[in-house]
Amino acid sequence: xxxxxxxxxxxxxxxxxxxxxxxxxxxxxxxxxxxxxxxxxxxxxxxxxxxxxxxxxxxxxxxxxxxxxxxxxxxxxxxxxxxxxxxxxxxxxxxxxxxxxxxxxxxxxxxxxxxxxxxxxxxxxxxxxxxxxxxxxxxxxxxxxxxxxxxxxxxxxxxxxxxxxxxxxxxxxxxxxxxxxxxxxxxxxxxxxxxxxxxxxx
Amino acid sequence: xxxxxxxxxxxxxxxxxxxxxxxxxxxxxxxxxxxxxxxxxxxxxxxxxxxxxxxxxxxxxxxxxxxxxxxxxxxxxxxxxxxxxxxxxxxxxxxxxxxxxxxxxxxxxxxxxxxxxxxxxxxxxxxxxxxxxxxxxxxxxxxxxxxxxxxxxxxxxxxxxxxxxxxxxxxxxxxxxxxxxxxxxxxxxxxxxxxxxxxxxx
DNA sequence: CATTCGTTGTACTGATCGGTACAGTGAAGC
DNA sequence: GCTTCACTGTACCGATCAGTACAACGAATG
Numbered sequence: 492x493x494x495x496x497x498x499x500x501x502x503x504x505x506x507x508x509x510x511x512x513x514x515x516x517x518x519x520x521x522x523x524x525x526x527x528x529x530x531x532x533x534x535x536x537x538x539x540x541x542x543x544x545x546x547x548x549x550x551x552x553x554x555x556x557x558x559x560x561x562x563x564x565x566x567x568x569x570x571x572x573x574x575x576x577x578x579x580x581x582x583x584x585x586x587x588x589x590x591x592x593x594x595x596x597x598x599x600x601x602x603x604x605x606x607x608x609x610x611x612x613x614x615x616x617x618x619x620x621x622x623x624x625x626x627x628x629x630x631x632x633x634x635x636x637x638x639x640x641x642x643x644x645x646x647x648x649x650x651x652x653x654x655x656x657x658x659x660x661x662x663x664x665x666x667x668x669x670x671x672x673x674x675x676x677x678x679x680x681x682x683x684x685x686x687x688x689x690x691x692x693x
Numbered sequence: 694x695x696x697x698x699x700x701x702x703x704x705x706x707x708x709x710x711x712x713x714x715x716x717x718x719x720x721x722x723x724x725x726x727x728x729x730x731x732x733x734x735x736x737x738x739x740x741x742x743x744x745x746x747x748x749x750x751x752x753x754x755x756x757x758x759x760x761x762x763x764x765x766x767x768x769x770x771x772x773x774x775x776x777x778x779x780x781x782x783x784x785x786x787x788x789x790x791x792x793x794x795x796x797x798x799x800x801x802x803x804x805x806x807x808x809x810x811x812x813x814x815x816x817x818x819x820x821x822x823x824x825x826x827x828x829x830x831x832x833x834x835x836x837x838x839x840x841x842x843x844x845x846x847x848x849x850x851x852x853x854x855x856x857x858x859x860x861x862x863x864x865x866x867x868x869x870x871x872x873x874x875x876x877x878x879x880x881x882x883x884x885x886x887x888x889x890x891x892x893x894x895x
Numbered sequence: 896c897a898t899t900c901g902t903t904g905t906a907c908t909g910a911t912c913g914g915t916a917c918a919g920t921g922a923a924g925c
Numbered sequence: 926g927c928t929t930c931a932c933t934g935t936a937c938c939g940a941t942c943a944g945t946a947c948a949a950c951g952a953a954t955g
Contacts, residue, residue, distance in 0.1 A: 500932080502932075523724075540916095543915080604810065607724075657864070658868050659860065662859070662864025662865065663860045665864070666856060675856055678856065682857060686888075700902095705902065708903085741944080742945095742946095745945080746901085746903080751943065751944090899954080904947105913939100914937105914938085918934090919935100920931105920933070921932075924929085
């Protein structure tokens with residue numbers, strides 16, 4: 492997808508992963524522009540030749556980091572893959588909150604951080620959008636399932652409802668992170684769920 | 694507040710403003726780390742000696758930019774200063790949407806962009822938080838007014854409701870900007886208003 | 896006219912940036 | 926054992942970064 496060289500040996504794959512991991516962590520804290528390749532390479536233990544062996548340039552590394560973020564995010568909310576009842580949606584929001592409770596405090600969404608900084612970047616912004624859509628698509632699928640089961644109103648729009656849920660997640664995370672207080676996310680998720688269930692049948 | 698030298702003459706004030714304006718615009722597009730002082734100075738027509746005459750360093754310039762953002766944001770939604778009825782809240786959300794309709798497309802919240810990038814920056818993050826609280830405080834005051842007038846339930850918590858409204862604004866703006874589609878913000882604001890009015894009396 | 900002080904222009908520094916050049920190493924296939 | 930090719934280490938490049946030094950300007954005040 493984004494690779495310059497595809498890391499055809501286990502050793503190469505380990506090196507590539509170490510670079511992406513270090514970049515993901517640093518860019519999460521310092522942003523893309525605030526993270527230099529030298530820092531990434533120093534943190535990963537790799538050299539510059541490795542970096543440019545696996546990635547054409549810094550942008551392509553960022554693309555890999557975006558993918559990594561999406562994997563991490565979805566990995567933290569496994570319930571999103573099995574949304575077949577309204578209770579599953581409750582479970583999903585609980586998992587979302589638990590991530591931050593376990594972390595000892597509200598943490599930011601790495602994709603949200605990127606979304607602000609990347610803004611209208613011609614190459615990167617569409618990829619962030621894509622990642623969000625991939626995330627959101629699981630909510631859409633869940634809502635479609637509920638509609639098929641007759642638990643969601645036939646005239647409800649899963650895509651639009653899912654988008655509304657995502658805005659709550661993102662807004663809640665932004666405020667919660669800024670204030671070091673999960674309340675903002677808790678309330679946002681509760682309101683989002685209430686809004687979704689407002690379209691429930693029975 | 695943040696100034697190194699306070700620009701005591703009209704000429705000095707013009708120069709200082711030009712620097713902050715240029716920095717605000719560039720940082721809105723390219724982020725803080727992505728905006729060099731050289732670019733700011735070139736765009737503002739000022740020289741480096743002016744920059745360091747009015748600001749101790751780049752961080753202090755960013756602090757002035759944050760203040761500028763708050764002024765711009767509040768200036769675009771004057772209804773927020775006079776929230777004395779539920780209709781005023783409707784007007785406020787309409788003004789919020791009109792800004793982006795007039796701009797020809799959904800634009801990002803400059804504070805939201807900053808919030809992602811400065812993350813946990815020891816000096817900057819608290820200032821972004823402060824700016825958000827200043828913004829939110831007008832919503833709190835409006836809700837308190839409604840409660841005093843008996844139009845909001847006595848047991849409703851204005852601070853918490855205002856925070857919920859802000860999460861909708863921020864989440865809606867983030868998604869709307871990313872997707873170049875105002876729908877996300879429209880829906881988010883409608884849901885937020887519905888939630889607020891759920892605590893209305895009569 | 897002289898002093899003063901806010902203001903300005905320009906030239907510079909050392910560090911760091913993204914990116915390149917190129918020689919070398921390691922393990923697997925023949 | 927030899928070739929091959931993925932992989933690695935290091936030194937380097939021009940550009941740009943934030944920040945500094947310092948001399949000079951300009952408009953008031955005396």
